Amino acid sequence: MQTSASAPADDRLLPRIGQWLSTTNLVVPAILVAWFAIVIVPIIILFVYSFFSTAQFRTVYEPSLDTWIGLFESGRWEVTLRTLRIAVTVTLIELVGAFPFALWLAKGGVSKGGRAVCLALLTIPFFLDMSSRTIVWRAILGQSGLVNTVLMGTGLTDAPVEWLLYSEVAVHFGMVVSLFPPMVLPIYMAINLIDDSLIEASKDLGASPWQTLRRVILPLSLPGVMAGVVFCLGPALAAWVEPGMLGGGFVNLISNSIESAYSALRYPVVAALSAFVILLLLVLLAAMYLIARRFGDPASSFRVLRG
Amino acid sequence: MKDRFSTYSQAELTRRNLLLGMSALAGTAAMGGFPGRAAAQDLPLVKAYGVPTAALKDWAPMEKSIGVRCELSGASNDVGVFMRDVMGANMGDTADIFIFESGTEDILGPQGLYATLDEAHPELTLWERTSDDWKRSAVVQDRDGKQWGVPVIGNADSFGYFPEKVGIAPDSTEELSWSLMFEDEATRGRVAYGNAYTYSMGPAALYLQGKGAAQFGNIADLTAEEAKLVADFLIERKKAGQFRTLYGAFEEQIQLLTNKEVDVINCWEPAVREANLVLGPDATRYAYTKEGYFKWGHGAYIAAQAVDRGNLDAIYKVLNYFLSGEYRALQARDRGYAGPNMDLGVEYAQSSGWTAEEIEALKATEAKVAKKFAKPYVSTTTPDNAGAMEEEWQRFMNA
Structure with a gap:
């Protein structure tokens, strides 16, 4: 009884709230202010902190360039370049592998059951602990691991292949495995939303499959590609488990370096390293945006999601 | 040592055992409570804060031996912990003693957050016979040689x-x-x-x-x-x-x-x-x-604020207990780590009817520690x- 009485009231209330929000121009400024307070301000504080120094485990609040000079003099800044190089490489590998897979899954005539199984296999890893998923590779890739046992058992190699574990190859491999779902799922969603009639029309107008891919599917899937790149690049830049467990200490990335500085309570070094990565990331995203513009309009391509 | 992926540090390695012990205690409580617990509540209390390795699986033997109750709140061994809790949050207002890995005394001692150790305190009866390897080590002295605490446990890593x-x-x-x-x-x-x-x-x-x-x-x-x-x-x-x-x-x-x-x-x-x-x-x-070796040790230090709280005798009784044979033997048996006065631990085990195997293990630990601790360096x-x-x-x- 009560629900039937309150339902019409709710029906009236929601449109009224929507109407009020659209007439007052408060929403966008409110979100911007909140964003500024919880995201931008901490980054500014981080940047300011990088101009302090540490003495006997305590931060010395006197502006100086010591931390930044130390960062470059000791060669520590190289860790940021290495991290970027590995993160970008992993992201590109993911993109090359994920796009065809997503295309096949969305438009390749896969049955509903097959699609459900694939999506389940892609999402299940999210529910498992990253360390547990990564550490099993050590038993597989180690000197006395499964791969080396098979290689030596079949006579393909005489001695264990050492670079399978505790190397950059192993770190790349571990990251590619763990970051495949964040890349493939947004691309799959975007391609899945493309109206089949658009692809049919392209074909009817005489376009080759390559032309359809390049001029129809690729531009319309850009939002998914961009999202996939961001979802993949972000965690790759912050990767900590894979370099720690599969790199064997030989692949020192930004997170490892920050953790080490943190253990000595060197907050200004942590801040400088983080600030440096943010600056490099801004440059990278700007470059990515310019490249994406060549294929379409990344900003307006979100319109496809309305379909 | 603390590590990144591990769920516990070396100092906390035995926390699992501690938890097992606590579960057993909880079970006993559920079955009808602890005999003598009510009496223990009347004993003078010393509040400790620090790494839980120093805790006995069961404090009852200590309460029986020295008539003091000890309540230890566990903390991690991270350098940030004592900077934050002891310096920033004034833990000394509530805790009587701190138990940390070597290094805190170099900062917290000179800054007045620890009280200097009164080596002549009448309750510190075992201080004199404790070897210099332990009591004069950098675990409990600052760089100027000032004594800030008593050694509790330690090991020499190789x-x-x-x-x-x-x-x-x-x-x-x-x-x-x-x-x-x-x-x-x-x-x-x-x-x-x-x-x-x-x-x-x-x-x-x-x-x-x-x-x-x-x-x-x-x-x-x-x-x-x-x-x-x-x-x-x-x-x-x-x-x-x-x-x-x-x-x-x-x-x-x-x-x-x-x-x-x-x-x-x-x-x-x-x-x-x-x-x-x-x-x-x-x-x-x-x-x-x-x-x-990489020699590491935990020391017990008195909070500066505790000096005027009127329970200094109880505090020194607990510090002295850390040097005693009973504590040494129980710690070595239950946690596997050594400490000062291992010989007293052997004596305690012999007089308390421990098995020959347990006594042999204690003697072996004593010999091992004596051999290792004569060499550098204290971390x-x-x-x-x-x-x-x-x-x-x-x-x-x-x-």
Whole structure:
């Protein structure tokens, strides 16, 4: 009884709230202010902190360039370049592998059951602990691991292949495995939303499959590609488990370096390293945006999601 | 030592046992409560704060022996903990004693947050007979030699190894050189090296000093130049392929040994024990070394505020108990770590009717500790040059 009485009231209330929000121009400024307070301000504080120094485990609040000079003099800044190089490489590998897979899954005539199984296999890893998923590779890739046992058992190699574990190859491999779902799922969603009639029309107008891919599917899937790149690049830049467990200490990335500085309570070094990565990331995203513009309009391509 | 991926630190290694003990206590409570607990509530209370390794599985023997109750709130061994809790949050307002790994006394003592130890306090009856190796160590004295606390537990860390791989008899107690870790051709590419500067930089300096390649003022607190020298040596060895891996966690120590991925690893002693449970007795051994050890210890320090709280006698009774045979024997049996006055621990076990096997184990621990602790060096969690050491360590990591 009560629900039937309150339902019409709710029906009236929601449109009224929507109407009020659209007439007052408060929403966008409110979100911007909140964003500024919880995201931008901490980054500014981080940047300011990088101009302090540490003495006997305590931060010395006197502006100086010591931390930044130390960062470059000791060669520590190289860790940021290495991290970027590995993160970008992993992201590109993911993109090359994920796009065809997503295309096949969305438009390749896969049955509903097959699609459900694939999506389940892609999402299940999210529910498992990253360390547990990564550490099993050590038993597989180690000197006395499964791969080396098979290689030596079949006579393909005489001695264990050492670079399978505790190397950059192993770190790349571990990251590619763990970051495949964040890349493939947004691309799959975007391609899945493309109206089949658009692809049919392209074909009817005489376009080759390559032309359809390049001029129809690729531009319309850009939002998914961009999202996939961001979802993949972000965690790759912050990767900590894979370099720690599969790199064997030989692949020192930004997170490892920050953790080490943190253990000595060197907050200004942590801040400088983080600030440096943010600056490099801004440059990278700007470059990515310019490249994406060549294929379409990344900003307006979100319109496809309305379909 | 603290590590990154591990769920526990060396100091907290026995927390699992502690929890098991607590579960048992909870079970006893559920079955009808603890006899004598009500009486214990009337005893004077000493509040402790620090790493839980110092806790007994059951404090009842202590309450019976000295008539004081101790309540220990566990904290991690992180340098940030005592900076934040003791300095920032004034933990001394509530805690009577702090129990931390060596290093805190160098900062918190001179800053007035710890009270100096009154070595002549009438309740500190065992102080005189405690050996200087323990009571005058850098764990409980600051750099000026001022006494801030009493030693509680400790160990001397070296490296684990496979005797057959390095050509040594499994039951040998021969002192080995750290060269097996850093320069031996036979172990090249078969060595795992801890990737924390606090744990691994010292042994490298110790080795360089041992072979006469360098002389260091204080191995636990290397100056920028000294740290650079050590890092240069390590970079050269890294490039020569000496290290198979630079590990980060206690679980990794065990895994690297049980998988036989490496022949030598600088690690905690319990890792060797754990590996032998899988591989068989004496499959791996923990080395006696020629040059020295990464000696670590926990000290108990009095909060400055506690001096005027009127329970100083009870506090000193607890500190004295940490030096006693009963505490030593119970700690060694239940947690496997050593401490000062191991001989009193043996005496206690004998007079308390412990089994011959338990007494033998205590004697072996006593002999082992006496042999190891005569050599350098005592580690610290708070080197003055932490910044320079960490920076040079990163240069090694990035090389």
